[in-house]
Amino acid sequence: MSKRKKEELEGYDFYDDIDELDRASNAKAKANANKSRTIRKRRTNTKRVTFPLALLISLLIILIVGFSAYVAFRVDVIEYEGNTHYSDEEMSDFLFEGKTPNSLIYFLFGNTNIEIPFIQKYDVEIKWPNKFYVTVYEKPIIGYVKYMGSYMYFDKDGIVVESSTELIDSVPEVQGLEYSSIVLNKKIEVADESIFDKILELAQGFDKYDLDVDSIFFDSEGNIYVYIGSVKVAMGNTDDYSERLFELKQLYSKLNGMSGTLYLDEFDGSQSSIIFKKDN
Numbered sequence: 001m002s003k004r005k006k007e008e009l010e011g012y013d014f015y016d017d018i019d020e021l022d023r024a025s026n027a028k029a030k031a032n033a034n035k036s037r038t039i040r041k042r043r044t045n046t047k048r049v050t051f052p053l054a055l056l057i058s059l060l061i062i063l064i065v066g067f068s069a070y071v072a073f074r075v076d077v078i079e080y081e082g083n084t085h086y087s088d089e090e091m092s093d094f095l096f097e098g099k100t101p102n103s104l105i106y107f108l109f110g111n112t113n114i115e116i117p118f119i120q121k122y123d124v125e126i127k128w129p130n131k132f133y134v135t136v137y138e139k140p141i142i143g144y145v146k147y148m149g150s151y152m153y154f155d156k157d158g159i160v161v162e163s164s165t166e167l168i169d170s171v172p173e174v175q176g177l178e179y180s181s182i183v184l185n186k187k188i189e190v191a192d193e194s195i196f197d198k199i200l201e202l203a204q205g206f207d208k209y210d211l212d213v214d215s216i217f218f219d220s221e222g223n224i225y226v227y228i229g230s231v232k233v234a235m236g237n238t239d240d241y242s243e244r245l246f247e248l249k250q251l252y253s254k255l256n257g258m259s260g261t262l263y264l265d266e267f268d269g270s271q272s273s274i275i276f277k278k279d280n
Helices: 018-072 088-096 103-109 195-208 242-255
Strands: 077-081 119-127 131-138 143-147 150-154 160-164 173-175 215-218 224-228 231-236 260-263 275-278
Touching: 077 088, 088 131, 103 119, 103 131, 195 215, 195 224, 195 242, 224 242, 231 242, 242 260
Parallel strands: 077 131, 143 173, 173 215, 231 260
Antiparallel strands: 119 131, 143 150, 150 160, 215 224, 224 231, 260 275
16 A cells, blocks of 8 residues: 655645545544534424424414404494384394404304394394494284294284294284184184284274283174273274274273273264273
């Protein structure tokens, strides 16, 4: 094996023999490998530290943005229109479960088709960002009949729009109707369908004159009797009850605490045609 003198010249290393050169090369390669492993280890450790930190920062940002959106779109005012059966508080319980709604969340995910007894539909208008305007459309109920332990409420056409165990004091019971069965969302089948026109006229008169009527009774000849407390009012059978309803309004306050029958069935506009018979 030849030998040569190791010298240093202008930054280069010179070795005396090949073996010494091999040993130096191996040492240098080993040093480079150790250096590479150290760099890779540092990078791995950096990644391990950076990932949880980035995740934490991302979660923190999401929480801040979410909280800011919740506060910014929290509804402070809810205005209702058209609801007479339920109070504003009761409507809020139905629509928002008694909680303070968020306009953005309601716009994106809100249930706009909640079924509410006696309510036909409702519209929620969002006044961004903090106000709701709710229009309520109630079912047009003019009376009810008792059927199989429930109160069957019907509209002006005789269609049963609601079946409930809840009694509405402002809606009169209708007695004397002859029917074989009653089905929800179906018309009550009666022999004379014009009877519903008469019920509608009476119901509108009760509402117009603020008359608190307990029930309406139809006898077999189509005569109508209205019950107010302990007073039975004979309204007769006619095509127009407007005058009799107006006269009933004039006498209404005098009927309080009385018991008997008020005859308006022969009312012709004169006071002499009005008869009141007290119960014995």
